Amino acid sequence: MVSKDHKERDVVARFPDLARFRFTLEALDPIQLPEYAGSAWRGLLGHGLRRTACVTGQPTCTGCLLTPSCVYSVLFETPPPPGKDLAGFTAVPHPLVLDIDPRAPAHHEAGDRIELGITLFGPITTQSPYLIHALGSAGQRGIGRGRGRFRVDTVRQENGIGTDRWELVYDANNGTYHQRPALSPIPPPAPSRTRLHLHTPLRIKRDGRLVVPERFALADLLRHLYNRLQRLVLLYGGRPETFDWTSASAFAGGLRLDATNLIWHDWTRYSSRQRTLMQLGGLMGELVITGPALSEIWPALWAGQWTHVGKGTSFGLGAYRLEEA
Numbered sequence: 632m633v634s635k636d637h638k639e640r641d642v643v644a645r646f647p648d649l650a651r652f653r654f655t656l657e658a659l660d661p662i663q664l665p666e667y668a669g670s671a672w673r674g675l676l677g678h679g680l681r682r683t684a685c686v687t688g689q690p691t692c693t694g695c696l697l698t699p700s701c702v703y704s705v706l707f708e709t710p711p712p713p714g715k716d717l718a719g720f721t722a723v724p725h726p727l728v729l730d731i732d733p734r735a736p737a738h739h740e741a742g743d744r745i746e747l748g749i750t751l752f753g754p755i756t757t758q759s760p761y762l763i764h765a766l767g768s769a770g771q772r773g774i775g776r777g778r779g780r781f782r783v784d785t786v787r788q789e790n791g792i793g794t795d796r797w798e799l800v801y802d803a804n805n806g807t808y809h810q811r812p813a814l815s816p817i818p819p820p821a822p823s824r825t826r827l828h829l830h831t832p833l834r835i836k837r838d839g840r841l842v843v844p845e846r847f848a849l850a851d852l853l854r855h856l857y858n859r860l861q862r863l864v865l866l867y868g869g870r871p872e873t874f875d876w877t878s879a880s881a882f883a884g885g886l887r888l889d890a891t892n893l894i895w896h897d898w899t900r901y902s903s904r905q906r907t908l909m910q911l912g913g914l915m916g917e918l919v920i921t922g923p924a925l926s927e928i929w930p931a932l933w934a935g936q937w938t939h940v941g942k943g944t945s946f947g948l949g950a951y952r953l954e955e956a
Contacts, residue, residue, distance in 0.1 A: 645864065645869040645870040645873045646815060646816060646860070646863075646864055646868075646869045646873075646934055647752050647753040647863060647864060647867040647868035647869050648752075648753065648756065648812075648813035648814055648815055648868070649750055649751065649752045649753075649756065649792065649813055649814065649815075649816060649937055650750070650751050650756040650759065650788060650789075650811070650813040650814070651730075651748065651749075651750045651788065651789040651792065651937065652748065652749045652750070652751070652759060652762075652786055652787065652788050652789075652800075653746060653747075653748055653786070653787045653788075653789075653797055654746065654747040654748070654749065654762075654763075654766065654783060654785075654786050655744055655745070655746055655783075655784045655785045655786070655787075656744070656745040656746075656747060656766070656770065656781045656782065656783055656784060657742065657743075657744060657745075657781060657782050657784045658739045658740065658741050658742060658743045658744075658745060658779060658780075658781050659741060659770075659779070659780040659781055659782060660741055660773070660777070660779040660780045660781075661738070661739065661740055661741060661777065661779050662738070662739040662743075662745070662773075662774060662775050662777075662779030662781065663737060663738050663775045663776040663777055663779065664737045664738075664739075664774070664775045665737070665775065665776075666737065666898065666899075667731070667733065667831070667898050667947075668731055668735070668737070668775075669729050669731040669831070669943075669946035669947030669948065670946045671774055671775060672729055672731070672747055672774070672946070672947075673729055673945060673946035673947075675766075675769045675772075675774050676762065676765060676766060676769065677703070677706075677707045678769060679765035679766060679768050679769030679772075680702065680703045680706065680707065680761060680762065680765035681703045681707070682765075682768065682769075683761070683764055683765050683768055684701060684702050684703040684761060684765070685701070685703060692704050692708045692710075698710050699712075702755070702758045702761045705726065705755055705758075706725060706726065706727045706755060707725065707727075709723045709724070709725045709726070710723070711723055712866060723866065724859065724862050724863055724866065724944075725944075725945045726751055726752040726753050726755045726863075726866075726867055727749065727750070727751055727752075727755075727945055728749075728750040728937070728938060728939050728944050728945060728947070729747070729748065729749060729750075729945065729946050729947040730747075730748025730749070730750060730947060730950065731747075731748070731831065731946075731947035731950075732746065732748075733830060733831055739779070744784070745781065747766075749762060750937055750938075751813075752863055752867045752938075753813075753863075753866070753867025753868050754867070754868075755867075756813035757810070757813075759786070759788075759800075760801075760808050763783055763786055763801055763808070766783050767782060767783045767803075770782050770783065782803065783801075783803055784802075784803050785799060785801060785802050785803065786799075786800050786801035786808075787799055787800060788800045788811050790811065790814075791814065792814050792815070792816040792817070792937060793816065793818075793819075793933075793936070793937070798811065816933070816934045816937055818929060818930050818933035818934070819933075821925055821926040821929035822925070822955040822956070823921060823925065824889065824919060824920070824921040824925075824955065824956040825919070825920050825921075825925065825929075825932070825953050825954070825955060825956055826917055826918070826919050826920075826953070826954050826955070826956040827917060827918045827919075827920060827932075827951050827952075827953055828916075828917045828951060828952050828953075828954070829893070829914055829915045829916055829917065829918075829950075829951050830915075830950040830951060830952060831913075831915070831939075831947050831948050831949065831950040832896050832898055832911065832912060832913025832914065832915055832943075832948050832949070833852070833913045833914040833915070833940065833941045833948070833949050833951070834911065834912075834913040834914075834941045834942040834943060834948060834949065835851055835852065835855045835914075835940070835941045835942070837851050841913075842914065843895055843914075844891075844893040844894060844895055844914060844916075847891065847893055847914065849883065849886055849887075849888055849918070849920065850880070850883050852918075852940065853876070853879070853880075853883065853928060853931075853932075854876050854880070855940050855941055856931060856932070856935045856940045857874045857875070857876035857879055857931055858874075858876055859935070859938060859940055859944075860874040860931055860934060860935065860938060861873075861874040861875060861876070863938060874931055879927070879928065879931070882924035882927045882928055883924070884924070885922050885923045885924025885925075885927070886920060886921070886922040886924050886925060886928070887920075887921060887922045888918055888919065888920060889919040889920070889921050889956070890917075890918065890919040891916075891918055891919075892916045892917050892918075893914050893915070893916040893917075893918070894914075894915055894916050895912055895913070895914065895915075896912055896913060896914075896915040897910065897912035898910075898911050898912055898913070899911070911942075911943060911948070913941065913943075913948060913949075919956045920932075921956070932953065933953065935951070936950075936951060936952055936953060939951075
């Protein structure tokens with residue numbers, strides 16, 4: 632008989648390896664970030680990476696022969712991989728997620744430390760030195776109102792997914808980088824109840840409309856989560872059938888929400904690409920989930936903490952954390 636712990640480890644071992652990094656930046660000037668800095672950091676990182684990684688100088692990635700191997704293209708333009716069946720994909724998910732602390736201050740004085748979390752999936756996890764170089768280069772151009780400059784001070788990598796144990800892999804004082812392997816997210820045993828905290832706005836749709844607190848159902852969250860995990864597995868390694876929502880939806884009847892405390896949080900960002908303000912509000916708050924089927928969905932629910940869920944994951948939206956309730 633296979634133990635429940637072995638089953639959970641086997642399930643998530645079919646998920647692509649991932650690497651979680653924590654960048655510590657030092658402000659060289661006063662820096663004023665927007666209310667939610669995820670979009671600003673993603674834009675700065677993308678521009679910095681394109682300037683440092685592009686070797687052709689083409690104005691766009693369209694038609695470039697190097698697209699499949701270019702670190703900028705893979706992370707920010709993310710071409711469909713050859714030989715993969717992408718039927719039903721509305722977009723190719725990026726192998727990158729930003730972890731933004733929404734409680735972090737927006738204003739920083741010169742000398743302050745700023746933390747930025749970056750998670751990479753699959754083969755691209757070995758390319759983190761490109762991100763260090765790109766952020767260092769972008770830091771000289773500045774970020775936020777007034778274009779305050781910064782430098783990359785240190786980079787740490789989590790040495791066990793979800794353990795919150797971080798090991799130094801880069802120190803600007805000596806310029807050395809120590810490559811660490813990417814890891815599979817292996818969950819702890821499933822609890823009987825879990826509290827899910829939504830840290831950044833969750834944007835999910837049902838019947839073409841954004842789900843608001845009054846319309847929220849647990850199946851909305853799980854359906855989007857399973858679909859995201861399945862796409863990441865399909866593209867970056869693993870077994871897609873492990874996260875098939877068509878099969879997993881049968882467990883929804885064995886779950887219930889013991890408590891729901893959700894609000895709608897509005898957030899506005901300026902899109903430099905579309906040259907317009909965009910409304911990107913979403914759900915925030917917490918849920919308490921229980922029921923006999925919790926152990927069945929637990930591996931997916933636990934892995935989703937590191938992938939985020941919903942729209943805007945690449946600049947930090949849809950972040951949540953679990954704790955035993």
